[in-house]
Amino acid sequence: MGDFTKPGFIWLNGRFIRWANAKIHVLSHAFLYGSGVFEGIRCYLAPEGPALFRLQDHVERLLYSAEVMKMGKALKFTREEIEKACIETVARNGLEECYLRPVLFYGSGKIGLSSTGIPVEAMVAAWPQENYLGEGAAENGIRLTVSRIARNFQTKELANAKVTGHYVQSMLAKTEAVEKGFDEALLLDRNGNVCEGAVENIFIVRDGKLVTPPAQNALDGITRRSVIEIAMNEGIGTQEKFFGLEELLAADEAFMTGTSAEITPIASVDSGAIGQEKPGEITKMLQEKFFAACRGKDGRYKKWLTPAKMPGRNA
Numbered sequence: 001m002g003d004f005t006k007p008g009f010i011w012l013n014g015r016f017i018r019w020a021n022a023k024i025h026v027l028s029h030a031f032l033y034g035s036g037v038f039e040g041i042r043c044y045l046a047p048e049g050p051a052l053f054r055l056q057d058h059v060e061r062l063l064y065s066a067e068v069m070k071m072g073k074a075l076k077f078t079r080e081e082i083e084k085a086c087i088e089t090v091a092r093n094g095l096e097e098c099y100l101r102p103v104l105f106y107g108s109g110k111i112g113l114s115s116t117g118i119p120v121e122a123m124v125a126a127w128p129q130e131n132y133l134g135e136g137a138a139e140n141g142i143r144l145t146v147s148r149i150a151r152n153f154q155t156k157e158l159a160n161a162k163v164t165g166h167y168v169q170s171m172l173a174k175t176e177a178v179e180k181g182f183d184e185a186l187l188l189d190r191n192g193n194v195c196e197g198a199v200e201n202i203f204i205v206r207d208g209k210l211v212t213p214p215a216q217n218a219l220d221g222i223t224r225r226s227v228i229e230i231a232m233n234e235g236i237g238t239q240e241k242f243f244g245l246e247e248l249l250a251a252d253e254a255f256m257t258g259t260s261a262e263i264t265p266i267a268s269v270d271s272g273a274i275g276q277e278k279p280g281e282i283t284k285m286l287q288e289k290f291f292a293a294c295r296g297k298d299g300r301y302k303k304w305l306t307p308a309k310m311p312g313r314n315a
Contacts, residue, residue, distance in 0.1 A: 006297065009092045011124040012086045014077070014090055022123070029118050031105035034165020036105030037065035040259040041086060042129065045096045046296030047308035052086060052100070053294050056306070057222050059083050059102070061162065066104050066120075067169040068161040074120040075104065082122065083306075087125045090308040099129040099260065103119065104166070130261035133183055134190055138287065140185035141267030142256075144197070147173040151187040151195040156216040167199075174198040184256070186269055189217060193242040200258035201265075203227065203238075204251035205282050210238040211251075223290075226304070230289045233300065236282065247268070253280030263287045 010022040010188050030036040039058045043050050066075055077085075087101055107121040133142050149169050160168075170263040173185035177198070179183060185198045196202055196218040203212045203224075210231055212224065228238045254274045263286055265279035279287075293301035 003008045003044075006063065008127070009089070011089050011092075011122075013121055013123075014081075019125075022125070024105075024121065025108040025201070028108045028109065028121075030164065030181075032111075033106075034163065035069060035115060035169070036164035036182060037040055037062060037069055037071070038101060038103040038162055038164060040064045041100040041102070042259055042294070043095065043098045043126070043264075043291035043308055044294040044296075044305075046305060046307075049307060050096045050098075050297065051296060051305040052303045052308050054088070054222050054226070054288060055083055055086060056227075059086070059224070061160075062102060062104065065161040066164060068157055070115060070164060071104060072108075073121045074115075076120065076124075077122050085122075085124045086284055087306065087308050089126045093126055095126055095128065097129065100124060100126045101165075104145075127139065129260070133256075133264050135171065137158055137264050138262065139181065139279070141265035141277070143267055144186040144269045145180055145182040146179050146182050146186040147175075147176065147187050147198075149173045149185075149187060152190060153220070154174065159216060159218065160163050162219070170198040188245065191242075192244050193217060194244060197256050197258070197261070200247075200264070201299050202263045203255055203257065204243070204248055205255075205280060206251055207252035208236065208282070210236060210282075211243060211247075212238060213241055214240040215240060221258060223259055223262065226248050226290065226293070226301075227257050227286060230293065230301075232285060234285065234289065249274060253273065253283050255279075255283045255286075 008019040009016040010019055012022050041058045041060045049278045059079055064213050088208040102124045104116050104122050106118045109118045177185040187195045189195050201224040203210050249272040250276050258265045266274055268275045292298040296305055
C-alpha cells in the first residue's frame with residue numbers, strides 16, 4: 001500500500017507534517033482499543049485534472065462512524081475542513097491517481113475503556129494505489145476461500161460504521177486466505193449467508209440481474225451504491241437479499257466492489273468455479289461504465305467528482 005520511505009506530507013490535526021514525523025502516543029486510546037474511524041477514498045485523473053471520487057459521501061460516512069463512536073463533542077474539525085484536508089493532501093503531495101485514508105481517532109489523556117474526556121485527533125494520508133488484489137485481477141478474476149471467521153455485526157448501525165477495531169476480523173481472514181494461496185477471503189454470517197469479502201461487497205449476476213446481500217449484513221459500500229446506480233441507468237435491476245454459498249457458486253457471474261477493489265470479477269470460491277471462471281459480459285460492462293464515471297468521461301456522474309487540483313499545485 002503506502003511507501004513508508006517516500007518523502008511526503010500527512011495532514012495531522014490541522015497541519016501538514018513530513019510522512020516520517022507523523023506519530024501518536026503509544027498509549028493513545030485508539031492504539032489500545034481500536035477506537036478510531038476511517039474511510040478509503042480514491043482520486044482519479046479526469047480530463048480537468050485529479051478528482052476525488054464521491055468525497056462528500058465518504059466524509060458523510062466518516063462523520064456517521066464518528067457519531068456511532070460518540071466522538072461528536074470532542075471532534076474539532078467540521079465536515080468542510082475534513083473535505084478540504086483531503087483535497088489539499090492530494091495537491092500537497094503532487095499526486096494524480098492515489099488512495100486517501102482519512103482517520104478520526106481517540107488520542108491520549110487517560111487510560112481506561114471509557115472515551116469520555118479523551119480528545120479526538122484527525123489525520124489524512126495519501127499514496128499511489130497499487131493493484132490491491134494483484135496484477136491481472138480486474139481482467140482475469142480472483143480466487144476466494146471461505147473464511148473460518150464469521151461476520152458478526154449485532155446491529156445495522158455497527159455494520160455501517162467503519163471502526164478500526166472491527167477490521168481485526170478482516171485482517172485475520174485476509175491473512176489466512178493469502179497463506180492458503182488465495183487472493184481474498186469470503187466471510188459468511190453465522191447462518192451461512194454470504195456477507196462480504198475482507199474489505200469488499202459482493203454481487204452475483206443471475207438471469208441478467210444483480211443480487212447483493214442487504215446492508216444490514218454488510219457495509220453499505222460507496223462503490224456498491226455506485227454500481228447499483230450505474231446498473232439501474234443501464235437497465236439492470238438489483239435485488240438486495242440474503243443468499244448462501246450454493247447460490248453464489250450457481251451464479252452466472254460474480255464480482256466484488258470496493259474503493260481498493262473497484263470492480264473485480266470472482267473466478268472461483270475454493271474448488272468451485274463461478275460461471276466460465278472468467279469475467280462475464282455484465283461485469284465487464286459495469287467495469288467500463290464505472291471507470292468512465294471515475295475518470296470524468298461520463299457526464300451523468302460528474303456529480304461524483306471533486307477536483308483536487310489546487311492553485312500552484314499539480315502543475
